[in-house]
Amino acid sequence: MQDPHYSLSYYQAYTCPVCRHGKISALPLMEAFACSFCRHIFTANLEKQAITMADGQLPLTWYWTGRNWQGMTDQNRFGLGYGLGAIAFVLLPTAIVGLGAYLFPPLPGSRLSWFPLFWTGLTLLAHLACLLWLILEYYQFPLYLYLQALRQRNNS
């Protein structure tokens, strides 16, 4: 049986911190790891027990705790501001459109009385889709591969 705590080394495979689906293992003759699923490349710092994404838009770093990956605190704080911005980006336009529909209600019984509600919902969905796309782009998440793997798992 394997000890659940083990250190970061080039002789082990670890769950990928990006897709959390594939395994990252050392590339032969290189001080780098590659994911078997999303194909991201990570450079490793064994002294600090850390890996850094080498092919991403941002040099994201994770620390190996012996059991799982932990992102840097700076990254998390950075993410909180983005999170709040993202919530505002989705909710504010929806609230404005919804408020408009509430303040200026359509004539009852008119043919387009469903429209303000529909438009409010559409605003929400459009901004949500925009946000999702940005997140996927930012992490370069392999959405297509992921869906394909899910489908294969369901079939078998």
Ligand SMILES: [Zn+2]
């Ligand atoms: Zn991966």
